[in-house]
Amino acid sequence: MTSNQHNNPLSHFLSANLFDVAGLVAVVTGGSSGLGLYAAHTLASNGALVYILDLVAVQADITSKESLTAAREFITTDLAQQGKKGIQTLICNAGIGEKFLRSYGQDPPSVPNPKSQAEKDREFGEIVDELWSFSESDCAAILNTNVTGNYLTALAFLPLLKAGTSPDYLSQTILISSNAAWAKVPLLNPIYNISKTAVSHLGQILSTMFCDHGLRTNIIEPGLYPSDLTSTEGRDETTGHGKLSHTNGADIPIGRCGKPEEHASAVLYLASRNSQFANGTRMRVDGAALQKLPASD
The missing domain is CATH 1.20.5 (Single alpha-helices involved in coiled-coils or other helix-helix interfaces)
Structure with missing residues (x-):
């Protein structure tokens, strides 16, 4: 903080302080592309230490307890070598959509x-x-990754979250769900919708179960963003961010898909030191797409 900021009684309202994540430790699943990459980039760019769990980076299969335990132990050891213990934020982002229902x-x-x-x-x-x-294996693959995988990931990292929590920062899990959780028509397919409803409710369950243990859980429900799931237009060669020049036929009032930085800003708010009062929060960032659909929320 500069001397001018020290003399400013409202310095805590400056954006750099409002959305401060410097020095925090975060784990992001599915962080090698799409929404996970946007989350990892915004946290790392603002001073957080970020571990990416994926088939690359810190390798982990989120549907396997053994794999998740190995990833947690790797991160625990790596943090200890840096004189750190525990993490402050776990972002459960990994998910699949499988077939598109037309x-x-x-x-x-x-x-x-x-x-x-x-x-x-x-x-x-x-x-x-x-x-x-849709075969039995199609259904099982979606539910296994999106529901069981996120459930097991959230459980696997509870010890590290507990080790990293403090009165100054209550550690949290951020579950990346979807506006599809509440749509009454399939946004990809019915099983995908069902899986995202489960993810959103899982966030409420975890928030309730651990709110008296110094831990938080929040949920982001994105709409349509550029990702490998939604676009075949490839990625930016420099950033790796996805490209999507249309709305995939979705009726989005703003007339376009979401930008990577719009998802990143939601992540940055929830991950920041000034989001401590957010627990059990569901944040929908979908350009009002759900307002144009029959929905239950």
Whole structure:
């Protein structure tokens, strides 16, 4: 802090202090691309020590207790060598979407000319066939990664979060869910929606179970952002950030997908030292896309 800031009675309202993460230790799963990479970049760029868990970086299979335990022990040892113990933030970001369902079966109210019974019957058959085309392994893969994987990750790092918590910073888990958690139409496919509903509710459960133990849990529910899951346009060669020049057909009032820095800003707020009062918070950052869909929240 500069001398001018010391003399400023409102210096704690300066952005550098409001969103301070310098010196904090964070673990990010799925941090090699997409939303995880945006989170890792914003934390590291602002002075946090970041460990990325992925198939590269610190290797970890989030669906395996053994793999997660090994990753936790690696980080524990590495921190000890730096004279540190514990972490302050765990970002559970890893997830998959699998197949994209195209027959939603519900046109927006603005579409004129109601469908004939024959058209409805044909559409019904298409939807049933497409839903049934999801194999047991398709369903299991989504649920295993998005639900079981995030659940096991959150549990595996509780000891490190507890070791890193203090009255000045209550350690936390940030679960990256999706606005799909509350949409009544499939945003990718129904199993993906279901998995994200589970992730959002997992955040509420963990927040309640550990709020008296000096630990927090918060949830971010992003909408459409550039990632390997949503785009085939590749990545920026310098930053590795995804590219997405359209909305994938989604009715987003702002007329575009989210920018990497818009997701990063949500992460930076929750991870900062001035978010201590946020516990059990669900933050939706989707450009109001969910406001244009039938939804339960």
